Amino acid sequence: MPKVNGAEVTAHVSTKDRYFTTLPSCLLALVNQTVTPKKLLIYDDGEHIDLRQVSIYRNIFAMLDIKGIEWEVIFGDRKGQVLNHQKALEKVDTKFLWRLDDDNVAEPTALEKMLEAMEDDVGAVGGLVLHPTHFRKIGDLASNAIEDFDLGLNVQWYTFDEQKEVDHLYSTFLYRKEAGKHGYCMDLSPVGHNEETMFTYEMKRAGWRILVEPKAVTWHLRDNKGGIRSYNDEALWKNDKKIMEEKLKEWGITVNKYKFFVLDNGIGDHIVFKKVFDEKLRERYKDSTIVIGCCYPNVFEGAEVKLVSVNDMKAYYGNLDRFNIYKWMWDRNWVLSLDQAYGELYK
Numbered sequence: 001m002p003k004v005n006g007a008e009v010t011a012h013v014s015t016k017d018r019y020f021t022t023l024p025s026c027l028l029a030l031v032n033q034t035v036t037p038k039k040l041l042i043y044d045d046g047e048h049i050d051l052r053q054v055s056i057y058r059n060i061f062a063m064l065d066i067k068g069i070e071w072e073v074i075f076g077d078r079k080g081q082v083l084n085h086q087k088a089l090e091k092v093d094t095k096f097l098w099r100l101d102d103d104n105v106a107e108p109t110a111l112e113k114m115l116e117a118m119e120d121d122v123g124a125v126g127g128l129v130l131h132p133t134h135f136r137k138i139g140d141l142a143s144n145a146i147e148d149f150d151l152g153l154n155v156q157w158y159t160f161d162e163q164k165e166v167d168h169l170y171s172t173f174l175y176r177k178e179a180g181k182h183g184y185c186m187d188l189s190p191v192g193h194n195e196e197t198m199f200t201y202e203m204k205r206a207g208w209r210i211l212v213e214p215k216a217v218t219w220h221l222r223d224n225k226g227g228i229r230s231y232n233d234e235a236l237w238k239n240d241k242k243i244m245e246e247k248l249k250e251w252g253i254t255v256n257k258y259k260f261f262v263l264d265n266g267i268g269d270h271i272v273f274k275k276v277f278d279e280k281l282r283e284r285y286k287d288s289t290i291v292i293g294c295c296y297p298n299v300f301e302g303a304e305v306k307l308v309s310v311n312d313m314k315a316y317y318g319n320l321d322r323f324n325i326y327k328w329m330w331d332r333n334w335v336l337s338l339d340q341a342y343g344e345l346y347k
Contacts, residue, residue, distance in 0.1 A: 002035055002112055002115035002116050002118075003115060003116060003117075003118050003119065004095070004096060004115045004118045006033075006035040006036050006037055006038065006111065006115070007038045007094075008038070008094050008095045008096050009037040009038060009094055009095075009096045009097070009098055009111070009115070009174070010037060010038060010039045010040070010041060010088070010092040010093075010094045010096070010097050010098070011030055011037040011039070011040045011041070011097075011098040011099075011100060011111075012040070012041040012042075012043065012084075012085070012088035012092070012097060012098070012099060012100070013026060013027070013040070013041070013042050013043065013100045013101070013102055014043045014045060014076070014081040014084035014085060014101075014102065015042060015043065015044055015045065015046065015102035016044075016045040016046045016078075016081075016102070017046040017047070018046075018102045018103065018223060019046065019047075019049060019051070019054070019057075020056075021103075021223050022102055022103040022105075022221045022223045023102045024056050024057070024060060025105045025221070026100060026101075026102055026103065026104050026105060026106075027040075027042075027060050027064075028060060028063075029104075029105045029106045029107075029108075029110075030069075030100070030106065031060065031063045031064060031067055031069070032108050033106065033108055033109075033110065033111045033112065034108050034109050034111075034112045035111050035112040035115060036067050036068070036069050036111075037069060037094075037098055037111065038069070038070060038094055039069065039070040039071065039072070039092075039094070040064065040069055040070070040071040040072070041071075041072055041074060041088055041091070041092070042071070042072070042073045042074065043074050043076045043081075043084035043087065043088065044073055044074065044075050044076055045076035045077075045078050045079075045080070045081070045084065046078075048075045051073055052073075074087075079190055080188075080189065080190025080191065080192055081190075081192045081195075082184050082185070082186065082188050082190075082192040082195050083186070085099060085184055085192075085195070085199075086183055086184045086186065089177065089180055089183060089184070092177065094177070095176065095177055095178075096118070096174055096175065096176055096177065097174070097175055097177060097180070098111060098114075098172075098173075098174045099172055099173055099174075099175065100172050101171055101172055101220075103220060103221045103222060103223045104129070104171065104172045104218050104219070104220060104221075105218065105219040105220075105221060106127075106172070106216075106217075106218045106219075107216075107217040107218065107219070109215070109216070110127055110216045110217060110218055111174065111216075112216075113127065113213050113215040113216035114126075114127060114173070114174040114213055114216045115174065116213075117163060117211050117213040117216075118174065118176070119209070121208065121209050122176070122208065122209045122210070122211055123175060123176050123179030123180075123200070123203035123204070123206070123208025123209065123210060124169055124173050124174065124175035124176065124179060124180075124200050124203055124208070124210050124211070125173060125174045125175075125210075125211045125212075125213055125216070126156055126166075126169035126170065126171075126172065126173035126174075126200075126210075126211070126212050126213070126216075127156070127172070127173075127212070127213055127214070127215070127216025127217055127218055128156055128157075128158070128159060128212070128214055128216065128217045128218065129154075129156045129157060129170060129171045129172060129218050129220050130157065130158075130159070130217060130218070130219055130220065131157065131219075131220050131222060132219055132221075134157070134315075135159070136157075136158050136159070136315055137158060137159050137160070138155060138158035138159065138160040139153075139158070139308060139309065139311070139312035139315060140306070140307075140308045140309075140312060141153050141291065141308055141312050141316060142154070142155045142157070142158055143155065144156070144164070144166035144167055144168055144169075144212070145166075145167050145256075146167040146168060146197075146201055146204075146248075146251070146253050147253060147254065147255055147256045148255075148256050149168075149197065149244075149248070149253075149255055150255050150256070151256070151258060153315075153316065154170050155212055156169070156170050156171070156212055159214065160214050161214060162214070163211055163212065163213050163214065164211065164212045164214075165209055165210065165211055166210050166211070166212055167201055167204050167210065168196070168197040168200045168201040168204065168210065169196055169197075169200040169210060169212070170196050170197070171196060171218070171220065172218050173196075173200070175200070175203070176208070179203045179206065179208045180199065180203065182199075182202045182203075182206070184198070184199050185198045185199070185243065185247070187243055188239070188240050188243060189236035189237075189239045189240050190236065191236045191237060191240065192240070193236075193237050193240035193241065193244075194240060194241075194244045195240075197244070198244070198247055201251070205251065256289055257287060257288040257289065258288055258289050258290075258291055259285040259288040259289070259290050259291070260291050260292075260293065260313065260316075260317075261273070261277070261281075261290070261291070261292045261293070261294075261323070261346065262292075262293040262294075262310065262313045262317075262320055262323035263292065263293065263294040263295060263296075263310075263323075264293075264295065264310045264313075264320055264323065264324070265295070265325070265326075266295075267295075267296045267299065269325065269338070270294060270295070270296045270299040270300075271299060272338050272339050272342065273339075273342050274299050274300060274303075275339060276339045276342040276343050276346075277303075278303075280343055281343075281346055284346075289306060290305040290306065291305070291306045291307075291308060292305050292306070292307055292308070293307075293308050293309060293310050293312055293313035294307065294309075294310065295310060323345075325338070325341055325342060325345060328341065328345050329341050
């Protein structure tokens with residue numbers, strides 16, 4: 001049974017221009033939770049339509065009424081999601097808040113499973129946030145350590161079985177109002193890039209545990225229109241990246257640097273590369289964590305490097321042509337040796 005009653009939870013959604021794409025699915029998923037929240041707040045940063053006059057929303061609001069979920073649509077200031085999340089934090093009178101994005105579709109037990117994980121020392125619980133078109137089991141590179149922030153392989157994007165304690169969360173999560181009293185970073189742009197990381201890591205710094213509960217599953221539909229994708233100014237993301245860098249410095253965090261090598265080829269190629277790696281590349285990249293994605297890991301036994309599968313590298317990069325040594329040689333009409341080619345490829 002959940003450790004926290006649904007009556008102690010307010011759900012909130014910040015939405016922009018997704019009235020007729022993903023927002024209805026998001027709200028219907030909330031209606032159909034096995035444990036329902038006390039209230040739903042919808043912050044509308046878009047056209048400020050009276051949704052009560054729109055057929056699909058008239059039905060959704062009626063379903064919320066039937067389930068006993070209080071609801072309110074609040075017209076936002078069109079200044080971005082961070083402001084809306086901050087307003088929700090300040091407005092609610094429940095002990096817990098469930099933050100949702102407008103392209104999230106939570107499975108029926110998502111809230112129930114997060115509530116079950118909400119121990120007294122836990123500040124926030126996130127679930128898996130899965131992309132239907134990129135559905136994968138967790139690999140060896142995935143990390144929610146703050147030092148791996150730049151790696152961009154959030155554990156919530158993958159499937160796994162055991163609950164994990166992490167440094168920060170992404171997208172949708174349940175959190176304790178007390179743990180979030182520091183508030184959101186209001187210096188961020190309207191896109192709010194990395195605002196969830198900043199918000200939840202501050203909880204960690206204050207002594208709260210942050211968890212990922214894999215039994216709580218939300219599907220991320222990633223609509224390419226609306227939401228933060230309404231903004232096309234690259235300067236907004238640069239602004240937020242600079243703020244994140246300043247935060248990391250303030251926190252005393254040194255971000256891990258990684259150097260990736262990929263060998264999607266035969267054992268002979270692995271042996272040639274190992275020679276080049278030992279003679280040149282290891283020293284060249286001594287200040288980075290060295291990751292080798294390969295087919296024959298036994299070649300690197302005792303090499304003190306991180307070994308992962310080629311599939312892990314495909315998940316990270318997508319197309320691996322940049323690491324194809326034979327394509328590299330062909331494109332350059334290479335006539336020298338394979339080991340010299342490896343030295344140039346990874347210069």
